[in-house]
Amino acid sequence: xxxxxxxxxxxxxxxxxxxxxxxxxxxxxxxxxxxxxxxxxxxxxxxxxxxxxxxxxxxxxxxxxxxx
Numbered sequence: 001x002x003x004x005x006x007x008x009x010x011x012x013x014x015x016x017x018x019x020x021x022x023x024x025x026x027x028x029x030x031x032x033x034x035x036x037x038x039x040x041x042x043x044x045x046x047x048x049x050x051x052x053x054x055x056x057x058x059x060x061x062x063x064x065x066x067x068x
């Protein structure tokens with residue numbers, strides 16, 4: 001009887017490990033996706049200086065161009 005419980009626990013451990021690995025990979029993929037989106041947004045903001053008020057048309061220095 002003890003051997004059968006050990007087999008069940010081993011099988012359950014394998015299932016939980018597989019689930020953990022799958023979930024951790026999903027988290028890594030989402031983390032990478034959001035990091036890339038954040039990187040693209042930062043590049044756009046620094047390429048277009050009028051967003052942060054560094055152009056001649058901006059009202060004041062540091063004016064954030066998305067708000068009116």
